[in-house]
Amino acid sequence: MKILTFSGKTPSEALKKAKMEVGDEGMLIETREIQKKALGKEPLYEIVIGIEESDISSGYQKPKKPLQNQTPLKKESEDVLFNISKSAEQISQISDVTRPQFDYGEHKNKTMQNLTYAEPKELKEIKAQINKLGDKVKLIQDMFWDEKSPELQSQIPPEFAEIYRLSAQSGMSREHLDVIMRMTLEHMPLKMRENSTTVKRYFQTLLRKVIPIRLESTPSIGNKKVIMLVGPTGVGKTTSIAKLAARYSFLMQKKYKVGLVVLDTYRIGAVEQLMQYARMMKLGIETVVDPPEFSAALESLKYCDYILIDTMGSSPYDKNKIEKIYECLAANDTEYSVDVVLTMPSSIKYEDMLLTYENFSSLGIDTLMFTKLDETKGYGNIFSLTYETKKPISYFSVGQEVPEDLVCATSEFLVECMLNGFNRSKA
Template sequence: MKLLTFTAPTPAEALKMAQKECGEDALVVSTKQIRKKSLTQPALYEIVVAVEDVPPSAKKEPVNVQSPTSKYATSQNVSSIEDPEEVFVNISKVARQISEIAQVSQPEKREPPKKEVSSRASIPNVSHQFEELKDIKNELLKLTDKIKLIQNMVWEEKKPESSSAIPPEFAEIYRIAKASGMDASHLDEIMQLTVEHMPLQMRSSTKTVRRYFQTLLRKMVPVRIETELKPPQKKIMMLVGPTGVGKTTTLAKLAARYAFMMERKYRVGIITLDTYRIGAVEQLMQYAKMMRIGIEAVVDPAEFSIALQALQHMDIILIDTVGSSQYDKEKIDKLKQFLLTRSDIAIDVSLVMSASIKLEDMRSIYQSFSQLGIDTLIFTKLDETRGFGNIFSLVYETEKPVSYLSIGQEVPDDLVCADSDYLVQCLMEGRVKRGVNEHSSE
């Protein structure tokens, strides 16, 4: 066994040199940085590989490689990587090798032989199989080490400047969270908390790193747990938000949920303040007729007080409001006048927003409607996006709990109670997780 040393300005270039000179079978012994980058000279990395000795007769051409005791190779003798994507191609090749070996390692199920076989004949076969499995295991370990080495090199070269203190083993979850649309400052803060509090023994596996990160995210997302009302308790909910986010459809889902889908069937009433939009009242009237729910249409604050009085025997009153741009201060002020009319009654104000909009727009909407006294957040259209980091960032900033999530257009099925586990799964998988009726039927 012979040890050879290769040096280059980057780990990837040094690995490229080793593969070119020694082939893919060379075993990487160590890799380290022997000189940091400065203003006058580039960084220098060293990779030590082990190759088997080849008899002189088997050598075809002499390989001009420096031994561990020789001087470092200069950057002029290092061939630069033609394409950074070659590193990722190598990862794919190694992954395919692992897949092929894994398939070989899974013995096919065979029917037991009908004829009896002597124990003496079976012993050599069992011993041979153990040897093969042992060799396959060793090869898998070598391939896994190569993949980790390449991943660490790529992370060292491409990680953002703001995440200089984040170890390479956290590169995967950092990439997923960043692609989800989470605010960069929030992501760096969460990653630093993960690095600081995560035990060192848990960092050896990407699976444990991912699980710990998900646990931390779940603790940072407040949710409003749906509780059962006990007589004479009553609940009044007002849904506010910009136009086109699905307030009316969400209100219909809530009405059906409270009236028919929960263990206790509540008496539900509806008040609509949305008399400006064409067909808005008719749409709610149709929903109320189908569900046999009382409904009141209100134009001004004086009528709002009368409508509340008319529905006072209901357990739950749901209030639909006119959609308003976050920049239309006049409409938002009018909504505030409705609330001030009955300040003696506790009205739970829920801000409804689409999950598919940018974080900057979410911030602007929350800032404009915050004068109404936002109690909870409801996010709709989760099925129309693949990035959920904006939800985490807004909740993290405002510290307002999430109460419900709308994951489709079906009434009343596509409404689930907010659940931190569900939101974290959506963020990590980049899609809405279907089959979550267990959340909506509790």
């Protein structure tokens, strides 16, 4: 067998060169990084190809096509990916064919309905090799994604390409993604890197551990919980207040008494909407126009276990409205502490989320709530915000239905959305 080497700025570029030189006759033996990216230096990768001597004349030394008949490089890449996909399909078909059809166990005297099929050792070995081959095909496919991806801030081993691609496409900050990827590379056992499924599972576990979550708790005897939702206009604060009120009133193990306070007197429609919910659920409700009225409103609802406060929606740049909310909090001279929940839609990009958080942070944010999870396909922005601010998530709103579409936040659900997409049944 003849050993040949090809180099390129990325593994996929080197693989393309090998493909154009030796065609399909060569066998990929090794991929390695021979020069790291540095100031003034491009990264350099090298792949090692093995090819039979008998194939060299028709492969490696094959004359090039005339220029007018050559296939563009982009089309060559598409052809390679098509061939890889066909190989994966054939591997899947082989796996189906290799299912045992006969009984090799010790149950020959049982009826056909109760037969227990046992695979022979040789068949198990064949299936194991097929699984490994399928994983290699998947790895090569992901290497081609790197060719059209943005330039990476840190070099990612090929076996990690799939989870890197999924995370980047989810909207996670590249800086945060590189940090998490380095943590994965440092702590993940080498044995686990041999299979893309175990790589992904380990990465999911690491993500779950770094997402802060505030577990739902109930009021202790003689105490009450006061929760204020703040955030930009149109994020669904009023609907979320209604969902929380219904949850605490009807869906918990104990039916708690709930009262509502409305600071959003700027929007008559929002006040009327919340009053309608209050009438339906038979809840007490108070409106506050000026900050000095805030304490009186809380005192009038002191018989309640939960007091939920709806605030006026505000642009992150409208400091006057944010200041008005701050004045209400500052005017609170009751014994009740207010838990401030910043409510944001999951459909905005990470940079906008961070700006919103910074502008509302003067209110003393305690937890985060994210709405409209059913209206986006990227959830890495949520991860990045919590990772950056270290503020825990308390609830997710996954639709418009009251109260069904409100779920207590879990790191498992967020990571599932990031890497596999939103699934309402797993909320």
